[in-house]
Amino acid sequence: MGSENGKKRGVGRRAVLLGGGAAVVGTAVLAREELARAWWRLPGMEKPRTDGELDHEAAEWTAAHQANWRRADRPDDYRIDRVVIHVVQGSYATALKVFRNPLHGAAAHYVVRKDGHVAQMIRELDVAFHAGNRDMNERSVGIEHEGFVDRPADFTAEMYAGSARLAADICRRHGIPVDREHIIGHVEVEGTDHTDPGPHWDWDRYLTLVRKELTKLPARTS
Ligand SMILES: [Zn+2]
Secondary structure, three states, X not given: OOOOOOOOOOHHHHHHHHHHHHHHHHHOOOOHHHHHHHHHHOOOOOOOOOOOOOOOOOXXXXXXXXXXXXXXXXXXXXXXXXXXXXXXXXXXXHHHXXXXXXXXXXXXXXXXOOOOOEEEOOOOOOEEOOOOOHHHHHHEEEEEEOEOOOOHHHOOHHHHHHHHHHHHHHHHHHOOOOOOOOEEEHHHOOXXXXXXXXXXXXXXXXXXXXXXXXXXXXXXXX
16 A cells, blocks of 8 residues: 655636636637647646546445545646556455545555455546555556465465456556566555565566556557
């Protein structure tokens, strides 16, 4: 799991600016195409978002509390080039519960259950507080896995498979290379005192699965 990183900022202010920004767009003489490219730079403007919208289609949406992430417009404001692998040190239900708790101060984008089921709790365009390192949070997508680092039996074939499908989808959509430089463990994040996913996480097996899943997906279009 992660730890606190940064404070939620500017939601109220952004909400106010959104009204002003919308008025600017209404009177702008920019060509539609030019506007489409630049509109997210306008003060307070953000990508349109719909409650419950998923980045990974196979996931089930269940929202983390807003105190555990920060609104952003990735990849326009921050490039996404890392996937960070975590282990909950608890159950899937525990992860969902604490990520919904505003006092927890941390949450990941995704939680993978032992049967391979995936919950998405934060949109990939937003910054989740999962890595305990601001720079890494801003550039990464975090995946939590049900279980404990010292219980190898927790890392089931179904969980590896579900997680690999998810990671392949993330890597395809953001153009992230599938290797150990770009898919890392929480333990490898600079300054962390976390050890997950631990010595029993089978990186070779996982990366092989991610690469295999990647070949089943359509080529990246953008
Ligand atoms: Zn972690």
